[in-house]
Amino acid sequence: MIAGQHPLVPIAGSQDISAIHLRGVTAQYPASSAPALSDANLTVPVGSLVALVGANGAGKSTLLKAIVGLVPLQAGEILVHGQPFSSQRRRVAYLPQIGELDWHFPVSLHRLVVTGRYVHLGWLRRPGRRDAEMASAALARLGLDDLMGRQIGQLSGGQRQRALLARAMVQQADVLLLDEPFTAVDAESRSVLIEVLRELRRQEVTVLVATHDLESLSVDPTAVVHLRDGRIDGLGGPPYDADPGPVLEPWIA
Amino acid sequence: MDRLTEPFQLTFMQHAFAASLLIGLTCGVLGVYVVLRRMAFIGDAVSHTVMPGLVAAYTQGWSLLGGALVSGIVTALGIGWISRRGLVREDTAIGVVFTGLFALGVVMISATKSFKDVNNLLFGNVLGVTPEDVAMIAGSALVVCAVLALLHKELELTSFDPIHAQVAGLNADVVRYVLLFLLVLAVVVGIQAVGVVLLSGLLITPAATASLLTNRLQRMMLLSVVDAFVSVTIGLYASYYFNVSTGGAIVLAAAAIFVVVSGVRAAKSAL
Ligand SMILES: Nc1ncnc2c1ncn2[C@@H]1O[C@H](COP(=O)(O)OP(=O)(O)O)[C@@H](O)[C@H]1O
Numbered sequence: 001m002i003a004g005q006h007p008l009v010p011i012a013g014s015q016d017i018s019a020i021h022l023r024g025v026t027a028q029y030p031a032s033s034a035p036a037l038s039d040a041n042l043t044v045p046v047g048s049l050v051a052l053v054g055a056n057g058a059g060k061s062t063l064l065k066a067i068v069g070l071v072p073l074q075a076g077e078i079l080v081h082g083q084p085f086s087s088q089r090r091r092v093a094y095l096p097q098i099g100e101l102d103w104h105f106p107v108s109l110h111r112l113v114v115t116g117r118y119v120h121l122g123w124l125r126r127p128g129r130r131d132a133e134m135a136s137a138a139l140a141r142l143g144l145d146d147l148m149g150r151q152i153g154q155l156s157g158g159q160r161q162r163a164l165l166a167r168a169m170v171q172q173a174d175v176l177l178l179d180e181p182f183t184a185v186d187a188e189s190r191s192v193l194i195e196v197l198r199e200l201r202r203q204e205v206t207v208l209v210a211t212h213d214l215e216s217l218s219v220d221p222t223a224v225v226h227l228r229d230g231r232i233d234g235l236g237g238p239p240y241d242a243d244p245g246p247v248l249e250p251w252i253a
Numbered sequence: 254m255d256r257l258t259e260p261f262q263l264t265f266m267q268h269a270f271a272a273s274l275l276i277g278l279t280c281g282v283l284g285v286y287v288v289l290r291r292m293a294f295i296g297d298a299v300s301h302t303v304m305p306g307l308v309a310a311y312t313q314g315w316s317l318l319g320g321a322l323v324s325g326i327v328t329a330l331g332i333g334w335i336s337r338r339g340l341v342r343e344d345t346a347i348g349v350v351f352t353g354l355f356a357l358g359v360v361m362i363s364a365t366k367s368f369k370d371v372n373n374l375l376f377g378n379v380l381g382v383t384p385e386d387v388a389m390i391a392g393s394a395l396v397v398c399a400v401l402a403l404l405h406k407e408l409e410l411t412s413f414d415p416i417h418a419q420v421a422g423l424n425a426d427v428v429r430y431v432l433l434f435l436l437v438l439a440v441v442v443g444i445q446a447v448g449v450v451l452l453s454g455l456l457i458t459p460a461a462t463a464s465l466l467t468n469r470l471q472r473m474m475l476l477s478v479v480d481a482f483v484s485v486t487i488g489l490y491a492s493y494y495f496n497v498s499t500g501g502a503i504v505l506a507a508a509a510i511f512v513v514v515s516g517v518r519a520a521k522s523a524l
């Protein structure tokens with residue numbers, strides 16, 4: 001399978017380098033007067049699955065967006081595999097909240113998934129046959145191969161979430177940031193999504209998933225991060241507060 | 254049959270026809286992005302804000318294209334800058350810039366003597382294009398089509414998922430400025446056919462019609478161009494035989510096609 005072909009690039013000392021590292025991160029939207037994320041410290045080890053939980057407006061999406069450079073930082077720094085995100089783009093796949101795309105745009109499901117290859121192509125280069133084949137394979141893995149030619153607006157909520165995960169898979173990233181991937185999802189889509197998430201975990205892909213309700217996750221996270229009013233106010237938490245320590249250390253100055 | 258070929262015995266009609274088809278190509282193909290990216294208002298704004306540049310160029314004897322390009326690019330950059338800041342609501346900001354510059358154009362126009370030239374600016378005068386104009390229009394059409402082809406992947410992605418484009422390292426703002434620049438080119442050439450006032454009709458109506466007929470991007474561009482070709486052709490014949498405004502007839506034809514197509518679509522979905 002696609003993600004399986006992905007080599008976890010061996011770098012000297014990579015064992016010590018966490019997949020994602022936030023140190024004293026304060027982030028604020030340009031149009032806003034207060035930071036949406038304040039003084040966040042977090043270390044996500046390679047291969048872990050970390051759930052971000054918290055009420056609506058707590059800052060979960062902001063934290064994910066800050067990692068991929070969509071929200072400007074007021075303070076602090078974020079490293080991906082020990083490097084700034086701009087040098088690690090290919091290795092980080094970001095799944096936006098489902099409402100952030102224009103689903104009415106005249107583009108087919110297959111074409112949407114091919115856009116997951118663009119980070120490898122850069123400007124001007126067009127996707128080739130290999131890119132198209134990867135998209136087809138990912139769609140098959142997510143059970144959407146019958147719908148490849150369909151305009152994306154004609155997909156159900158669950159199919160849209162599966163499409164976004166397929167797109168992330170063709171990127172062959174080893175860090176996956178998922179924003180509310182279970183929103184508007186039917187039972188069938190949920191079980192496919194979860195199956196693929198489990199598979200990615202076995203392949204040591206690091207997953208950071210924002211969800212407003214932990215139960216819907218159905219995959220045991222390595223750790224849970226609680227957000228409230230833009231601050232990380234706890235790690236672990238029921239039913240995972242038993243022992244989050246060894247796998248997830250908050251960064252402390 | 255003679256009635257169909259007769260107008261094209263005349264050199265000025267040949268020029269007008271060539272210019273109109275090239276303008277139809279430019280506006281038809283670009284209009285699809287204008288419609289899909291909901292930039293209709295910006296298109297309208299740009300077509301009005303090039304007025305002061307056009308009037309200045311006319312009164313000073315500069316190249317009209319140059320004058321329009323300069324003020325169009327200033328507008329495009331200004332609008333791009335305003336909407337990027339996110340400080341003021343975009344439509345409000347555009348509204349202010351748009352009416353302000355158009356008002357400046359109107360004031361400048363009122364100082365000129367020639368009513369005929371004012372009329373050409375406002376409503377177009379494709380029957381008066383020179384071979385040099387046609388060459389300029391062809392150049393603009395070529396630039397627009399070439400850039401759309403070259404940046405197809407980037408334009409498409411930033412249109413429906415600018416966030417993904419940004420994360421993938423394809424700067425959505427760069428694409429946006431490129432599109433605004435193409436829009437200025439299309440506006441400047443389009444003004445020669447239908448004038449400032451009716452320009453957005455030529456830019457938007459064929460694309461809107463095409464969007465009713467398909468949900469494939471390339472096919473939409475093709476249909477939009479075909480629609481624009483039909484509209485300019487009808488407009489030219491109408492103005493030749495009935496001595497009515499060419500620009501008015503072109504946009505009216507495009508609007509009529511839109512009404513018919515949406516009527517047929519509504520009837521089909523009602524069945
Ligand atoms: N684009 C934006 N511009 C300004 N403020 C925003 C924007 N997006 C989110 N916010 C604000 O930032 C805070 C955190 O939002 P978000 O990260 O989306 O929360 P969550 O994902 O946990 O529901 C909220 O107060 C929200 O109103």
Ligand SMILES: [Mg+2]
Nearest residue numbers: 060061062097
């Ligand atoms: Mg959110």
